[in-house]
Amino acid sequence: MGTFLTRFDMDEFTALTRLGSHATFRGGMAKASSPKHLAVIPGDGIGKEVIPEAVKVLRAAALAGGRDLAITEFDWGADRFLRDGTTLPPDAIEMFRRDYDAILLGALGDPRVSSNRQGTDILIGLRFQLDLYANVRPCVLFDRRLTPLKGRGESDIDIWVVRENTEGLYASMGGFFKKGTADEVATQEDINTRKGVERIIRYAFDLARRRGRKRLCMSDKSNALAYGHDLWQRVFRQVRSEYTEIESSHMYIDNLLLQMVRDPSQFEVIVTCNLFGDIASDLGAGLIGGLGLAPSGNIHPGRVSLFEPVHGSAPDIAGQDLANPVGAVLAAAMMCEHIGWGTESRAIETAVRAAIRENKTTKDLGGSLTTRGAGDWLANLVASS
Secondary structure, three states: OEOOOOOOOHHHHHHHHOOOOEEEEEOOOOOOOOOEEEEEEOOOOOHHHHHHHHHHHHHHHHHHHOOEEEEEEOOOOHHHHHHHOOOOOOOHHHHHHHHOOEEEEOOOOOOOOOOOHHHHHHHHHHHHHOOOOEEEEEEEOOOHHHOOOOOOOHHHOEEEEEEEOOOEOOOOOEEEEOOOOOOOEEEEOOEOOHHHHHHHHHHHHHHHHHOOOOEEEEEEOOOOOOOHHHHHHHHHHHHHOOOOOOEEEEEEHHHHHHHHHHOHHHOOEEEEOHHHHHHHHHHHHHHHOOHHHOEEEEEOOOOOEEEEEOOOOOOOOOOOOOOOOHHHHHHHHHHHHHOOOHHHHHHHHHHHHHHHHOOOOEHHHOOOEOHHHHHHHHHHHHHOO
16 A cells, blocks of 8 residues: 655544555655665554554654655564464565565563463564674663662763674573473573674674764673683674774673663663673663663664564553553664664654653653653654654
């Protein structure tokens, strides 16, 4: 289904956002460029509420910037899994590589599927099979009233956590022996390859250089993990010598977490392994006001990449129009930057800052808007930018 818009009208725009599986969107002053093809997977729980709002804001940005945008929605998640057993179809990886510029994914997880098989197959499957080795999680404080840290302001908390995304303890290497008995043994292998460690450390330094950041900290636990994290130490020493303009340092992960709370201003870019990056970025989200404000990019430079809010599916509030859409909206902003829409990315982030400043937010951030109301406010502001 194709649709052409020459002006912004909220009723019409909202209707477009609620369209079926496929829509093409063009701004009134279209540029001479081919459309960007985006895949959208709302997922489960509040993912089905916040992702439409992110798409609404994304379309407003495309309209304001005169961009061509083709969106295809996929109904993969618990509902589809319970209906016909579909998780990640066997042809999905090749389809995404061939046909799409980026993927916007909502939360996955539903109490009706105790194993969360659909979540594991879809999210982990996409991360690993598309080789999305860099998980980038900005932890940026937009307003000092949101942080639990006394006396800290916006200039103190602006941390980009770069997490290795395809190895480590999340590589699903291990097994059971005598499972279910008193003598059970469970093993979980920590996988660290030279290629994987070097490319994530190099990615973090490149991100720091690209964003004008002056400080980078690598975190590991090499005093206890004497083999895998010795590799991190050696590769870090090698790579840091190529980026002499960036002040690079090392901290053990337990000290890093303590220091993030004690004085977050000392960090600009953090690079670490899969498990530690997951933990550090969640702590960082707590410092800026909660997981509802945290976006995430699963990135392979130059390839189709996946963007998502960090928060989960929150089944306890699903369907109540209460969920905070900002994490999903900021994930859409990260996606814009990845596909070369820098102006649109900045417009979305500026709108989020304004919403927080003017208290045009959901209740968890102190506002009174619903999920849809917050999305409408952001879309209107982006469209007028």
